[in-house]
Amino acid sequence: MKDKRFTLVSDTPCPITVLNDIPLVRLQFGERTPLTSVKKRVRVAKGALLAEHGSPNVGDMHASIDGVIKDLTASYVEIQYEGLPLDVAGTAAAAAKDTELARPVEPVSFDGLDEIELGKTLKRLGIAIRPFTRPCELFIINCLNPEPGMLYTQELLAVHMPVIEAGFSLVRRLNNAPEFVLALPEGGSASLEGAGVRHVSPQYPNSLARPLIKIVTGAERTKHVTLVRLHNIFQLGLVARSGLPLTEQVATVFGKNYLAPLGTPVQTFLDIQGFKLESGDSVILGGAMRGVAISGLRRGLRKVDDAIQFIPKGSRPELEDNPCINCGACVLVCPMRLRPNMLSRYAEFGQYESCRKEQLATCIECGMCGWICPACRPMQQYFRMAKLQLGMPTFQHRLRGQ
Amino acid sequence: MTQGKTFTEIRPRFVVDTPPFMHRGYTVNAMMRDMLIALAPAAAAAIWQYGIEAFRVMALAAGICVLTQSLWEKALGRQSRVFDGSALVTGVLFAFLLPAGAPWWLVATGSALTVILGREVFGGIGCNPLCPPLVGWAAMTVSWPVYMDPTAVNLSSSLLDPLIRMKYYGWTALSQGSEMALLLGGQLGGLGSAQIAAVLAGGLYLLVRGVVRWEIPAACLAGVLITGAVFWRFGPAMGIGPASAPPPHLYLLTGSTIFVAFFLATEHSSSPVAVGGMFAYGLLAGFLTVLIRIFGMYPDGAPFAVLLTSLGTPMFDLIRAAPFGGKRS
Ligand code: SF4
Numbered sequence: 231m232k233d234k235r236f237t238l239v240s241d242t243p244c245p246i247t248v249l250n251d252i253p254l255v256r257l258q259f260g261e262r263t264p265l266t267s268v269k270k271r272v273r274v275a276k277g278a279l280l281a282e283h284g285s286p287n288v289g290d291m292h293a294s295i296d297g298v299i300k301d302l303t304a305s306y307v308e309i310q311y312e313g314l315p316l317d318v319a320g321t322a323a324a325a326a327k328d329t330e331l332a333r334p335v336e337p338v339s340f341d342g343l344d345e346i347e348l349g350k351t352l353k354r355l356g357i358a359i360r361p362f363t364r365p366c367e368l369f370i371i372n373c374l375n376p377e378p379g380m381l382y383t384q385e386l387l388a389v390h391m392p393v394i395e396a397g398f399s400l401v402r403r404l405n406n407a408p409e410f411v412l413a414l415p416e417g418g419s420a421s422l423e424g425a426g427v428r429h430v431s432p433q434y435p436n437s438l439a440r441p442l443i444k445i446v447t448g449a450e451r452t453k454h455v456t457l458v459r460l461h462n463i464f465q466l467g468l469v470a471r472s473g474l475p476l477t478e479q480v481a482t483v484f485g486k487n488y489l490a491p492l493g494t495p496v497q498t499f500l501d502i503q504g505f506k507l508e509s510g511d512s513v514i515l516g517g518a519m520r521g522v523a524i525s526g527l528r529r530g531l532r533k534v535d536d537a538i539q540f541i542p543k544g545s546r547p548e549l550e551d552n553p554c555i556n557c558g559a560c561v562l563v564c565p566m567r568l569r570p571n572m573l574s575r576y577a578e579f580g581q582y583e584s585c586r587k588e589q590l591a592t593c594i595e596c597g598m599c600g601w602i603c604p605a606c607r608p609m610q611q612y613f614r615m616a617k618l619q620l621g622m623p624t625f626q627h628r629l630r631g632q
Numbered sequence: 633m634t635q636g637k638t639f640t641e642i643r644p645r646f647v648v649d650t651p652p653f654m655h656r657g658y659t660v661n662a663m664m665r666d667m668l669i670a671l672a673p674a675a676a677a678a679i680w681q682y683g684i685e686a687f688r689v690m691a692l693a694a695g696i697c698v699l700t701q702s703l704w705e706k707a708l709g710r711q712s713r714v715f716d717g718s719a720l721v722t723g724v725l726f727a728f729l730l731p732a733g734a735p736w737w738l739v740a741t742g743s744a745l746t747v748i749l750g751r752e753v754f755g756g757i758g759c760n761p762l763c764p765p766l767v768g769w770a771a772m773t774v775s776w777p778v779y780m781d782p783t784a785v786n787l788s789s790s791l792l793d794p795l796i797r798m799k800y801y802g803w804t805a806l807s808q809g810s811e812m813a814l815l816l817g818g819q820l821g822g823l824g825s826a827q828i829a830a831v832l833a834g835g836l837y838l839l840v841r842g843v844v845r846w847e848i849p850a851a852c853l854a855g856v857l858i859t860g861a862v863f864w865r866f867g868p869a870m871g872i873g874p875a876s877a878p879p880p881h882l883y884l885l886t887g888s889t890i891f892v893a894f895f896l897a898t899e900h901s902s903s904p905v906a907v908g909g910m911f912a913y914g915l916l917a918g919f920l921t922v923l924i925r926i927f928g929m930y931p932d933g934a935p936f937a938v939l940l941t942s943l944g945t946p947m948f949d950l951i952r953a954a955p956f957g958g959k960r961s
């Protein structure tokens with residue numbers, strides 16, 4: 231009953247294109263607070279601190295290109311590339327004010343810092359350090375592409391190993407887990423000094439945290455195991471190598487891999503690839519199984535977005551609140567051995583407490599039940615709705631703050 | 633009710649554009665199309681055997697089911713779901729249980745009851761606690777037993793109802809070597825359900841296409857064979873005349889056992905979905921089939937056995953593995 235689209239490795243190489251000279255980026259604040267000096271028409275240097283987060287676990291936000299702040303709202307800031315000729319950049323560049331935000335950013339050295347200081351420094355450089363510092367007995371690096379439509383991990387392992395090594399050396403300073411394991415797709419050959427290797431069948435949903443931990447450890451109750459995506463190690467490695475704030479991001483966009491400035495708008499990728507959207511198509515931020523459909527193409531790439539995908543109109547039957555026919559397909563396919571049929575019915579009829587009893591909290595929103603449901607029920611939507619009502623964190627919720 | 637809707641009614645409760653953005657592509661419509669394909673061989677065999685009579689019953693039952701559902705939905709102001717094809721399939725399933733010579737009013741009443749009592753009063757597709765065609769069948773069997781009796785309504789037929797023979801004269805009354813004829817539908821019974829070989833082919837198609845879960849028919853047939861074997865072997869010791877306990881395979885070759893196991897016991901809404909529950913459910917249905925055949929007053933035990941077993945479906949659904957992480961709710 232598997233779908234060929236669930237295969238998480240590609241047979242052909244997908245080289246990573248480095249994007250520079252992006253005319254405009256839009257950076258999403260998430261739950262961060264912008265600095266008071268961040269104002270319209272202010273000139274900023276690449277790497278300048280723009281917004282901070284009170285939690286030590288959420289990375290701060292920095293300008294990802296040199297430019298001038300063109301627009302500022304409660305939720306985002308837009309920076310226009312400065313090197314444009316005046317007539318294109320318009321009056322904004324002409325009237326730009328120089329403040330300390332325009333000063334070029336100096337690299338930081340990590341030598342001699344203890345783990346607390348190192349963590350603080352990395353947070354200030356834009357890294358979400360929580361997964362790295364979480365005490366554990368086993369630390370797994372997930373080298374599978376997390377979801378269908380993401381293709382970057384093989385390329386990172388093949389071409390950017392030095393960056394990953396640099397990231398891993400910081401991980402070892404932040405975390406004194408006795409064992410580190412690289413979870414590779416079957417046939418993968420990468421290795422990291424100090425880490426063991428486990429080969430895993432590259433089929434969705436093996437790439438998600440709990441199923442993968444189960445495969446590696448054989449256990450289902452695994453509070454003592456930490457799992458991070460290769461993507462996060464790569465981000466850490468970029469910062470480790472440069473000593474500069476995190477300003478770029480690797481992502482698979484419409485089937486191609488890019489290393490692009492954070493905040494690169496979806497529209498820019500469309501332009502680069504010459505993609506034309508028709509009404510009725512969807513653009514997804516994140517994976518095809520767990521991502522969100524976006525309504526505007528100016529949305530910028532966030533640190534947590536490792537894919538942008540295009541879903542042509544009509545490629546999926548419409549999900550509607552059809553009644554469950556109780557076919558049981560979702561029960562057989564759920565990796566968490568839940569009863570999505572019952573869960574979704576409870577949620578549909580507002581019986582949220584029953585959802586809690588059915589262990590809604592165990593649902594990882596993998597999307598398998600919605601993928602298979604012949605009645606085309608919006609399963610994840612029901613589950614998110616119920617989770618919100620019950621005060622449980624949803625998958626999207628966890629991403630939103632970043 | 634006023635024409636205008638209030639704000640809360642208009643605001644979508646669920647935004648429909650939601651992940652996953654991929655779908656397996658197998659929908660209820662496709663499933664119902666597969667059901668019709670699976671029913672086709674037996675329907676053709678029935679027409680070949682009984683001619684236009686059989687066609688008349690099937691067409692009438694399917695038509696009345698579709699019509700009843702649309703009228704019901706209209707009367708209640710519900711969104712119409714008639715185009716998902718399930719009413720059509722339900723009608724054909726019900727017709728398969730009827731004798732080919734069933735009078736038109738019996739077919740029409742039974743079909744209407746199948747849809748209304750079997751399904752719609754509970755809220756429509758997916759909400760019925762019992763298998764709808766069996767509800768219609770049971771209502772008709774209890775109300776007009778004579779018209780539901782294949783021997784009584786097919787007087788002109790030269791075929792015999794092996795169930796009656798077995799019940800009243802013992803299985804030895806069946807002529808030796810009649811298995812092949814029985815398999816190929818050479819018996820009186822439900823117009824479609826007695827086409828054993830054709831039904832079996834359709835049932836296997838359902839399994840291959842994943843429309844029904846294999847555990848249920850497998851457990852059901854295993855239940856029949858095991859119980860049948862026990863009575864065959866130990867029946868005389870238990871005081872059951874040897875003539876009343878036929879060899880186990882005869883349970884499958886006569887009556888509607890195969891049809892019920894593949895097409896009705898598997899009815900999604902009234903059967904369990906957990907793997908353990910499916911096995912228990914199937915085994916019990918098989919067990920009851922044999923019990924009713926030997927001790928009950930209805931010669932064909934399978935339909936009532938499944939009706940009874942379905943009552944336990946919520947219980948059977950509790951027989952399942954604990955969710956990931958091991959905590960049971
Ligand atoms: S999304 Fe569905 S299949 Fe996935 S864990 Fe949740 S209930 Fe199970």
Ligand code: SF4
Nearest residue numbers: 554555557558560603
């Ligand atoms: S797959 Fe859909 S129709 Fe089937 S039991 Fe699950 S929710 Fe119901």
